[in-house]
Each structure stands twice: as C-alpha cells, then as structure tokens.
Amino acid sequence: MVNGFTFIEDQSYDNYNEGIRLQAAAERYKDCFGRYPEAILVDTIYRNQENRAFCKEHNIRLSGPKLGRPRKDETEESKSQAYQDSCDRNMVEGRNGIGKRRYGLDLIMAYLAETGKTEAAFIILAMNVAHLLRFLLALFWQMLKIVKWSGKSIGIAQAAV
Secondary structure, X not given: OEOOEOOOXXXXXXXXXXXXXXXXXXXXXXXXXXXXXXXXXXXXXXXXXXXXXXXXXXXXXXXXXXOOOXXXXXXXXXXXXXXXXXXXXXXXXXXXXXXXXXXXXXXXXXXXXXXXXXXXXXXXXXXXXXHHHHHHHHHHHHHHHHOOOOOHHHHHHHHHO
C-alpha cells in the first residue's frame, strides 16, 4: 500500500514461504518509484536474517520487534517509532479486511486460476478508484471552503427560473 492505494505484488495459488518475496518486492518498488521505500511494514515471517541484511544494506527500516533478547536501554524514540509502525501496519491489514468484506475479495470462486487473478485485480482496481474518488471529493470540499461558498447562489438561480 502506497499513499492509500493498494498494489498487487504477487498472485499465486502455490504454497510458498512469503518471506522470500520481500527483496524482489523492494526492487520492484525501486523500479516504480525510483528509490527504495523508507520502511517496510511486515509480518514476522518476513523478518529473517537475509531480509534484515538486505534492508540494512539499502537503509530500509523493517518494522516489528528486533530479533533476540529485548534491550533494556531502548530509547523513547524507538518505542514511538515501533508504535507508529504498528498503527501503519493496522491500516494495511484494514485495507485487506475492507477488500474482503466490502468488495468481496474473499468470495472469488473462479474455476480457472487466471480468471481468479483477474477478478482479484478488478477488485483492487475498484478499491483504488473508490480511494481516488474520496480524495478528490475531499479536495473539492476544501476548495469550496477556501472560496467560502455557502450554497446560497443555487437558491437565487432556482428562484429566477
């Protein structure tokens, strides 16, 4: 998820360990946006040594608890960052839940794998269009506040007709 927009990183019906996909996903992010992400908010399965080394090498903050024994001298700043990462991670999981409940992402019953993947892609497209429309509506209302439009001009126009 980038700026509220959902992206499909990989679709597969095969069993696999998701933790091996993080580096490829970071590289695709770099290809799309020209830089590595500042942070990657992940489940614990992604927090293996290879992924941690990759993120450290490319200055990417990997969310979640550090491996090993908890530090006694943890700073307030790192606690605050961990809390913010947790909140942001909840937004990502919330988008997944909205996709399942509101848009039927969990109700895909296509017979062919390609049809199911296409259906999922259309659902993500609908979610992103809805997000864009909400953004544009909020922008429109902000512009109306700036020009201090009260709606009284509509009443005058209707009375003249």
